[in-house]
Amino acid sequence: MTSPVSRGFHRLSRPGDAQAGKLPPGQHATTDFPVLSAGPTPHTPLQEWSFSIRRGGKTLRTWTWPEFMDLPAETVTVDIHCVTRWSKLGTVWRGVPVPALLNQVALDAQYVLAFSDGGYTTNLPVKDVTGGQAWLAFDYDGQPLPPEHGGPARLLVPHLYFWKSAKWVRGLELLDHDQPGFWENYGYNNYGDPWREQRYAGD
Amino acid sequence: MAGTAVRRRLSWVVATVATVTDETDSVRTIALDLPDWPGHQAGQHLDVRLTAEDGYSAERSYSIASADGEPVAITVERLDDGEVSPYLTQELRPGDQMEVRGPIGSWFTWGPHDGGPLLLIAGGSGVVPLRAILRHRQRSGSNVPARLLYSSRSLEDVIYREELDQYRGNAEVRYTLTRRQPPRWDGFAGRVDDAMLDRIAWPASQRPLAFICGPTRFVEAVAELLVARHYPESRVKTERFGGA
C-alpha cells in the first residue's frame, strides 16, 4: 500500500540546500546542528580528563588536558555528513591532528578503536586517521566544544559518516585486526564512506 | 480476537482531518475521521506519518486529547523550528489526509478501575493526555478524586482553559504561571516546588496515583519531588515530551 500524500507537506527547506552539488548521495544540507546521542552527556571535568593510546591492555601514552593543549593545533573548515541523512557544510573546528598523538608511540597497528566516556566505541583504519584526515577537536565555531556536541574533545573524521567522529573521546586502542565498534555491531557499515553511501553492513 | 485487535493497531491507517480548532496562538486541536477505530484509553497516543509529494516522510507521536467515545483528536503545539508541527498547526485543513498508527501505550493510561486519588501534573503541552484522563473520568461518571496542577509560561499559553475552569467538586484544577501572571492573579506562580505540592499533592498515606507529563526536565524535577514525598516509584507515571 502506498502512503497517501499529505497535501502541502514537504521537507523543511533550508538555505543550505542550494549547495547540493557538494552533497554525498542521499544527504540534504541543514543549517542547524542536530544533537544525536546513544546515551547521557558525560561531564568530565578538565582536571580529570585524559587521552590515552593503548595497545593490548597497556597504556602507551597519556595526555592530561594541559599537555593536550600544548600540542600543535590547527583550524579547519570541513563538511560533515551524518548517516541519518543530514549534512552540514563549512563547519569550522580547531583541533590537534591525530598524527601528533599517534607519532608519540610506536605505531605498528593497522586499525584503531576509539573509545569514549559512557562506553561508546567506533573503529577506523589507521590510514584514515592520518594524512590530514582526522583531528582531536576541542573548539567548534570559535568556541570551546559544548558537551552536547562532544566536548571537551571529540574525534573529527569528516571524510567518513559522522558516527565515526566519536564524541567525548578518551583514547585510541591500537589493533592488529579490525574490530567493530558500537554502531558497527548493530548493522552499520564497518568503514562508512558517505560518497559511496556505505551506511549499512554489506553496502 | 486479541490478534485482530493488535493487527489493527499495528498498521498505519489513513486518517482524514475532520475539524481543526485553534486552542491558543500556537496550539491547535485536530479531530480525525478514523474508520474502524477500536477505541482507546486515556493517556494513549498516536503515531502520525506525513508523506510529501517527493516521497519524503516524517513521523511524530501525539497524545490523544479526547476520551474514548469522542471523535479521536490530537492537540499539537507549534515548535518554531519544527518540520511537522508548523504544517499541522498552520497548513492542515479539513479533508487533508495523514497516516496514523495506534492507539499506543499501556503504562501511561488511566481508567476508573485504576483508582486514585489522582494527581495529574502537566508542563506545557504535557496537559494533553491529562486532559484526556479528566474527560474520560467525567464521561465514565467516576468519583475518583482528581487534582490537576498545570504549569504554563503565561495565561495565554494555557490550553483548554475554559474547559478546565469548569471542573468542580472532587476534580480540581490549579494553574501555575512561570513567566508572566495577569493582574490580580490568584493562582500559583513560578516552577512547581515543594511549597506548591504541600498545597495540592495528596499525602502519600492516601496511596495516590500520579501522572506527570511535559518536557523531560520538568517531568524529572517533579517526579523527584514526589518520590521525596514518599510516593512509590510504581505510582508515579511519567511521559516525557522532547525539548527542555
Added chain:
Amino acid sequence: MALDGNAIGGLLLEIFAAEMTSAEATCAACGAVRPVAETTVYHRGPGTVVRCRSCTSVLMVISRVRGLNCVDLSGIEVLRVRPASG
C-alpha cells in the same frame, strides 16, 4: 534530550506485535526492574538506545537496516510481558 519508553511504543508494537510499554524489564547489569515506559530512551541517532534509568547500562538497541528492525536485547536479563487479553 532523553525521552522514555513511551516514545517508542509504536516501534515496539511494530517489532513485537504487542503493546510493550508496560512490560517489565530487569536490567542485566544492576538488577533494577522497571516497565519499559520508564526506561531512558535516546532515539535521535543511527538507532534507538534504551538504557536502565538506574545505572544507565544499555538495555536494548534497535537499528533499522534496509527496512528491517535489528534488535539487541542482551542488556535485559528478563522481560515480563502480560499476554494481550480479549
